Amino acid sequence: MPELPEVQTVLDGLSEVLTNRVLTGLECYYPGTVIVDPLLPDEAFPARVKETIRRGKYMILHLDSGAGLIIHLRMTGKLVYEPDPREPHKHERARILLEGGDAVRFIDPRTFGKITLFASANLSRFMPALGPEPLSKAFDAQYLSGLIAHRSAPIKNLLLDQRIVAGLGNIYVCELLYRARVQPQREGRKVSAPEIRRIVNHTKDVLQEALEVGGTSISDYRRIDDKSGEFQHFLRVYQKLECPKGHPLGNLRLGGRSSFYCPVCQK
Numbered sequence: 001m002p003e004l005p006e007v008q009t010v011l012d013g014l015s016e017v018l019t020n021r022v023l024t025g026l027e028c029y030y031p032g033t034v035i036v037d038p039l040l041p042d043e044a045f046p047a048r049v050k051e052t053i054r055r056g057k058y059m060i061l062h063l064d065s066g067a068g069l070i071i072h073l074r075m076t077g078k079l080v081y082e083p084d085p086r087e088p089h090k091h092e093r094a095r096i097l098l099e100g101g102d103a104v105r106f107i108d109p110r111t112f113g114k115i116t117l118f119a120s121a122n123l124s125r126f127m128p129a130l131g132p133e134p135l136s137k138a139f140d141a142q143y144l145s146g147l148i149a150h151r152s153a154p155i156k157n158l159l160l161d162q163r164i165v166a167g168l169g170n171i172y173v174c175e176l177l178y179r180a181r182v183q184p185q186r187e188g189r190k191v192s193a194p195e196i197r198r199i200v201n202h203t204k205d206v207l208q209e210a211l212e213v214g215g216t217s218i219s220d221y222r223r224i225d226d227k228s229g230e231f232q233h234f235l236r237v238y239q240k241l242e243c244p245k246g247h248p249l250g251n252l253r254l255g256g257r258s259s260f261y262c263p264v265c266q267k
């Protein structure tokens with residue numbers, strides 16, 4: 001599932017492709033993939049992209065027509081730019097049309113992804129409540145400790161909660177907890193102050209490192225030019241059998257997801 005580094009990489013690619021291009025429409029090939037704001041201005045298209053923003057795992061495109069797009073890739077969604085594309089692919093759920101016949105295909109085998117077409121003024125109605133960005137100053141040890149100090153949920157589940165911090169998913173939470181030397185099932189309230197500081201610092205480090213190499217390509221995630229990210233080569237525990245020190249890894253189901261951790265390195 002694309003997490004912050006993958007979504008940012010896709011958005012950077014999308015912004016580059018759409019610069020100075022006129023968007024002429026949005027086609028939907030699968031019921032429910034495209035959500036349209038009832039208050040959408042009639043003249044949503046043609047339009048140019050005025051601003052692009054990533055918030056958590058959401059991409060937000062503001063158009064100069066007063067409309068906007070929220071793109072949420074969810075589990076298997078990907079965007080692929082294609083000059084002069086033909087018939088929709090088997091798993092193509094929607095398509096952003098560009099002047100001149102080019103398009104950005106939204107390909108999503110599992111169909112959980114969504115594109116919302118909204119009137120810019122209504123953005124907040126279509127966005128869920130999200131915690132701070134993990135790479136922002138607002139996400140610090142004091143903030144995190146305030147939110148988890150009384151929680152008995154596993155620390156991993158708390159970090160996956162987008163209302164606490166926006167943009168983390170299974171891969172980076174496994175990785176950052178390994179680096180922070182904290183086991184994923186530890187209750188939030190039992191995580192010590194030094195451990196919280198390590199969690200915050202390693203969250204920022206692992207995301208920054210992944211951003212620098214275009215994210216992690218394990219299953220469906222691809223950049224907009226359909227190339228892979230490279231961070232899968234730097235993972236220490238996710239989908240591994242041993243930690244870098246050679247200890248056999250444990251694997252727990254938490255929040256419905258596999259949690260890879262080292263019972264020796266992590267306490």
Ligand SMILES: [Zn+2]
Nearest residue numbers: 243247262265
């Ligand atoms: Zn280990």
